Amino acid sequence: MTPTAVYPRSNFVRRGYRVFILLPLRLCAFVTTLGLLWVESVAHILLCFLLNVRLGPRATQHAAEEAGTNSRVAFVNDWLKLRLNAEYPTWFMKFHDTHLRVAHFAAKVALFCLGYSKLDVQGERDPQADVLVCNHRGIIDALVLSFALNQVPIFVGGASIVELPFLRELGISLDLYFVDESMRKFAVYELRDLLSPKSSTRRRPLVVFPEGSADYGTSLRTWIHPGCFQIVSAERMQGVALTFQGLGEFSPTWPLSSRLHTLFGILFFLAQIPSNRSRVEFIKPKVAENATREEMMEDFRRAIASALDVPVANERGGYDMPPVSYTHLTLPTKA
Numbered sequence: 001m002t003p004t005a006v007y008p009r010s011n012f013v014r015r016g017y018r019v020f021i022l023l024p025l026r027l028c029a030f031v032t033t034l035g036l037l038w039v040e041s042v043a044h045i046l047l048c049f050l051l052n053v054r055l056g057p058r059a060t061q062h063a064a065e066e067a068g069t070n071s072r073v074a075f076v077n078d079w080l081k082l083r084l085n086a087e088y089p090t091w092f093m094k095f096h097d098t099h100l101r102v103a104h105f106a107a108k109v110a111l112f113c114l115g116y117s118k119l120d121v122q123g124e125r126d127p128q129a130d131v132l133v134c135n136h137r138g139i140i141d142a143l144v145l146s147f148a149l150n151q152v153p154i155f156v157g158g159a160s161i162v163e164l165p166f167l168r169e170l171g172i173s174l175d176l177y178f179v180d181e182s183m184r185k186f187a188v189y190e191l192r193d194l195l196s197p198k199s200s201t202r203r204r205p206l207v208v209f210p211e212g213s214a215d216y217g218t219s220l221r222t223w224i225h226p227g228c229f230q231i232v233s234a235e236r237m238q239g240v241a242l243t244f245q246g247l248g249e250f251s252p253t254w255p256l257s258s259r260l261h262t263l264f265g266i267l268f269f270l271a272q273i274p275s276n277r278s279r280v281e282f283i284k285p286k287v288a289e290n291a292t293r294e295e296m297m298e299d300f301r302r303a304i305a306s307a308l309d310v311p312v313a314n315e316r317g318g319y320d321m322p323p324v325s326y327t328h329l330t331l332p333t334k335a
Helices: 009-055 059-067 071-084 090-113 141-149 159-163 167-173 181-194 260-270 293-308
Strands: 120-122 131-134 154-158 177-179 206-208 237-243 279-283
Touching: 009 090, 009 167, 009 260, 071 159, 071 177, 071 181, 090 141, 090 167, 131 141, 131 293, 141 237, 141 279, 154 159, 159 167, 159 177, 177 181, 237 293, 279 293
Parallel strands: 120 279, 131 206, 131 237, 154 177, 154 206
Antiparallel strands: 237 279
16 A cells, blocks of 8 residues: 555645745744844843943842842843933944844744744733733743734743843843842832833833743643732733643643753744644733732633633642633634
8 A cells, every 4th residue: 555545645745845845944034033133132232241341230239249149130130220221322222122123023033934924812902001911831922922012022031041042142132031039029129110100111011920930721820929910000910811722732832941952843843834823812800909919810810711711720739610621722714
């Protein structure tokens, strides 16, 4: 029996097109785009360093000495505060704005290379919301959210990113705020400063992931960062429900704890799929007027879980909602 007797010829043609034409073209465009962005990011960091020789680290370095904070994380965040408070020369701030626009364009190109030519964006973005609370699926979240928001927001990430080459340089140049374990006491106050009217980034929202690490989306786990709900009031916050293909299909989730070759495997697989799907839904949970930060966090968690239609996991490892059918998470494709 010949192979064509088992698999139609059209399947071999389709497979050959994906592997030998689509995959090489997309990977070349993906690597070239992010490679050029990385070079620009390194140039951005070098300029920051030269300017910092004159300006010098101030408050964060002192806080690091007082609280025993990771000195590398503290120094990077000090650069961020100087940039956002417009203490750098005007010409550099214009270069920084241009860098953000280039990064936003690069995010769109990178998503296109991974098969995300169009996103399903639902709900209305609240222009008054300074903090966006989102469930965490993986490293592609940053690309998808930048696409959906039509700008590169300020992401809050773990200090482990500082140890990852390539991602580290991109994060530093794009104002990613790194949170070390020992910084939680004063991180809330610094994040408030970033959103103050005097800050040069007042027009950019802050994106937080209270889960702390990426999850495969089968349920919404217990959130471990209630401090995210102390930055601003509930009126200035909005929930974001993010999902990719439905369960049972390929998931682009890549936790930072995974090995790097797993990430390459995900990118390799995504680039072979002609059209991938992702959904971003903006929601506004109902929060009681005098709610505590824990109550506010739970209201947001349940609202996002409801938008995703997945169960809410509790601390005992069970579910506060019965498991449901997940087939609806697969977005319909147009004929």
